[in-house]
Amino acid sequence: MRLRKLQLLFYLFFILTVSFIKAQDPNWETYYEKSGFLETPRYEQTVEFCQRLADHSPVVHYTNFGVSPQGRLLPLLIVDKDGHFTPEKSSKTVLLIESGIHPGEPDGKDAVLMLIRDIVVHKKYNDLLENITILFIPIFNVDGHERFGPYNRINQNGPKEMGWRTTAQNLNLNRDFVKADAPEMQVWLKLFNEWKPHFFIDCHSTDGADYQYTITYMIETLGNMDNNLTHWLSDVYEPSVSKKMVESGFPTFPYVTFRQWHDIRSGLRTGAAPGMLSQGYCALLNRPGLLIESHMLKDYKTRVEGTYNMILYTMNILSKEGDKLKDLIDKADNYCASAELRKEPFPLGFRISNTDSIMVDFKGVEYDISTSDLTGGPWFHYYPERPITYSLPLFNKNIPSATTMLPEAYIIPAEWTEIIGRIKCHGIAMYPVREKINIEIETYVFENPVWSIMPNEGHHNVNAEAIPVIMKREFAAGSVIIPMDQPSARLIARMLEPKSNDSFLYWGFFNAIFEQKEYAETYVMEPLARKMLNNDETLRQEFEEAKQKNPDFFKQQWNILNWFYQRSDYRDHNKNVYPVGRIKDLSTIVY
Ligand SMILES: [Zn+2]
Incomplete structure (x- = not known):
């Protein structure tokens, strides 16, 4: 009897072990995991893994949203538990995650391939899919990604090799969201505007000074976003995600620059993003856009883990708060489409105030500055083994740089x-x-x-x-x-x-x-200029004043005669x- 009991226990243990091994099936390890967290996959291997996920699970669809100038398909994974893989069918909160807009910073690709694998294969966090449709672009700048090598990111601590920042046409896609020069951007905009995702995440790795944070982030709460959405981000999203990040060992801070480059003690600055940047573009369209910046000096594994957590916790919040967020987005969309928007001066851009700041704690590291005997410039020496919390002014007040009253149409x-x-x-x-x-x-x-x-x-x-x-x-x-x-x-x-x-x-x-595009001959203009001066006393005064103001310009015959031409009836009125x-x-x- 006792033996049978033992046998039963052994059998049970065996079943549990087998199912655990199955759940953590090594065949489902990503390229990055197999490399001991040191390497990131190439385009082909990334696409292969995406395709495998889609073949394995009915909730995953693998497709593309266009072709790059060098002929590569732009990969897109769509995860929806009801198989609603088109914008018309999806009724959940739509989250678009993008990696590889700067392929030298592939953290998001490796983090999200694991995260989606964990959700759909290992059935972790399965409940997330109840309320969310996930769109994932593992590599946006596919041509830049295949300009692969170990020397593409001089300031960065891994992976071993990585892609290049710009496209094959040497364009930085993260300056292109409004002007849309790059063919890749033109198809991205089509995708974005068909799906109108409720939340967007853009994954990067930063440059700059050394400090403790593995993850800094940017989300538009500085005046560039609809008021109600700004409140939701500052009062609900940020506190919630920050708390979870601290609990998981990854305290975060908003993405900042230093008043003097590299010099943390000079104070912190953070500004509202223009539309050419991903998070600024989304804000103009009433969608929160989260910029994740992993810190380039941390090792690759730590950065990928931090990125993974930040995205997972964001999904948690969206899963609970999605309906509220969707409602706020609808209201913001309606506000923008109404005459209300045209009743107030509209900001055409922002600048950071140099006088308004608040004091904040910033987890930095000790550093000193010596004078370089090579360049004569300041040489910064950081000591990451000596963490220190600085109390610093944060200049985060943003003022409109110009405003206008908007018309009813253009x-x-x-x-x-x-x-x-x-x-x-x-x-x-x-x-x-x-x-x-x-x-x-x-x-x-x-x-x-x-x-x-x-x-x-x-x-x-x-x-x-x-x-x-x-x-x-x-x-x-x-x-x-x-x-x-x-x-x-x-x-x-x-x-x-x-x-x-x-x-x-x-x-x-x-x-x-x-x-x-039209010019007068000097011998034609000489008599005409005299005639104009004789017939128009105001013009004569204007001429005298202009000469006094800019004597060098009026030393040249050509300039003088063209000055008259530009005031004659022959000028180009357009x-x-x-x-x-x-x-x-x-x-x-x-x-
Ligand atoms: Zn970047």
């Missing part, structure tokens, strides 16, 4: 096809006019344009004074009217208001309007005039 001339195409990528509603129209619009005349000398993402940025004007203009058939009564209104304004650093004008898409029109009252326009 109109873009048919001939600016590139601009119309880029805006279409964002899923924005627009209506072509069937016949040419001649209407009164508000727009801007630019003065003193200045271009950046060095290219920035292949563009030369333009800063110019924008003088508001009202004028009548003719728009050809096919010109498009973009009404502002749509949820993307804030994004539209950022793209089309020239004083915004997200605008197409700032990024140089309208550079041709600043060029003079030069320096913004082609996009603001329509104050859309009801007056028939289209």
